[in-house]
Amino acid sequence: MNGAAASGYRTEVAELPRDRDVVLALWNGNLGDPARHAGKLDWFYQHHPFGEPLLQLLRHDGEVIGSCGVAPRRMLWRGREIRAGLLADMAVDARHRTLGPALMLQESLLAAATDRFDLVYGFPNRKSLPVVKRLGFAVLGEMPRYSRVLRHAGYLQRSLPRWLALPLGGLLDASFALRDRLQTLGAPRLVATWSEQVDPRMEALWQASSHGQGLLGARDTAMLRWRFDQTPLGHTRYLLLSDSADGPLRAWFACEVVGSVLRVCDYWCVRGTAGIDIALVLALVRIAHRGRHASISLEHAASVEQLAGWQRAGFVCRDSQPVVGKWLGGGPAPAAMAQDWYLTAGDEDE
Template sequence: MNAMPTPPQYLVEAGLPARDRETVLSLWRGNLGQDARMTAKYEWFYLRCPHGEPLLQLLLDVPTQTHVGTASAGRRRLVWQGRELRGGVLVDLAVLPQHRSLGPALMLQQGLIAAAGEALDVLYGFPNPKAAPVFKRIGYAQSAHLVRYARVLRHAHYLRSRLPGWLASPAGWAADRVVALRDAWSRLRGPALRSAWTDQADARIDAVWADSHKGDDVMAVRDVGHLRWRFDESPLATTRYLLVKRAHDRALQAWFAVQRIEGTLHVRDFWSLDGANGMAAMHVGELLRAARTLGCAAVSVEMCASDVQRKGWQALHFVERGRRPVFTRWSSSDEPAAAASLFLTSADEDE
């Protein structure tokens, strides 16, 4: 007599963001950030995304018939050589503590891969480096790194760890003056620029995107509709835009989406008419001037970009401060874009 097959411990089910809101929030509670913050994120990221609902997977514990885990992929519009691609950024993996073994997490990720096979062209994510072997095991490739660069504007704080206290402040003041003069000299050698701050994405950003050279990288569409959802409607952080133009021209040359945290101005996204040829040093210089006027001690930016695209930042002495791996998994092995490089910024994450 044949023995009855053992029922599985877990099953992965496709979720629906509108229907499964309370289930997902209950799984997040105590596992992913502050409850109020995550509730606000759900309303924005899961229910109001203009690119479509995220792919949502739920992990069912079969013996108890309760959901014990969840994972998602938020939709993104990507472009490559004039073609639009359907992207998904991996977000919000949560498994209840008593079920946190490798198996359940792998099942959720494999569920996303299966769901993405028809709905998306590529999944991408920024997992913890310790998770790299797991992602490689289920078919992801480490495509690149998201690198953080920083530039110090006010040096006294940084010199206190290297100099006696009585010397750090005057030495910092002197370093600030020298660096500011060097930056001013660089700006004088270029065309006259003007910049202005705004709290919402300006409609002229569409012209910057439309008229810019996109190159051969896979990248997110950076139009005003995306920016208004990604930043202006986000309840998670306050974002401002620095708009850069020539002195006697209304049309924009470049823009930066920034968030100020304590004394550092973090550039979350940027683009210019130069596009894939890289942000021009004169535009980065205008960002530094504006940050210095605000009293910021430093400026930072994260990007996955080619040497050409980094040149404007490197010309103004931004230095690497850290890096995170980027993993991708294309739904079709025959997709030509899979061989292309990526252009990514902090905006290509979920927060």
């Protein structure tokens, strides 16, 4: 760090809105889609309802050339709420992308976070794992992405001629639909409705369900309103499943449409962390098929029991990304945290 400081590098905590323009200038060209930056900065760092986030800046000869943030997330561990922080928005100007500046930036962020968070976690890409490991982060496990194809013809056309892909795809669609109906014979009829915003019944479902003992983000209505209803980064709708039109919810799915894919950003069900019933998953499948979606995707780090309903409904793991964490005051071994955890894309920053 001394060498970095001697060569003109120093770190500081950003002050918003004073530093808003310089942060946006850094992010432009160094962090994702520029059209999303202003909304993300305001929503994630300036209008966060659960505590003030930290946004650390790295300067070189006075110019801001790096940033990295950590924001509060309400999470449970072994049945009690902990002070968790989500790593986000690591950006370093291309002229300074060497190990020293990146380590200096993140070391200073962790130092500033030590008295404010019990656990800091994140979803880095695999190329950055050596850096985060040097900072003391452990790989807690993997966040798999599961998907189920609903309309096979489009996928088959990637390797078959159209004249063959269309009828074969239709045959596959019909066979899977028949399998779905057989798997739900005798199951209670469910009422499915879409909501553009959080439904008050989602609070009752959260309070009445099992939260388990593993790492779990809060899914009460206060968190969901901020995470999904108020985000400027996408349009989320909730599929609500119940036994009657105004009855208690059995499950909800927070969904967004990405091209022809229905992406499940988050969900919760009456059994909580004990696992979702296949009938609830197949109700989602039916609604998605009715909506002309080609497939459904879900990012979900969970136990074998929690995933069973999804896998029985035909969801297959396609890829995954690592999840890292660091207890700032000492904590359980990494393997223990992944035994009964429950993470989705809702536990990420966008």
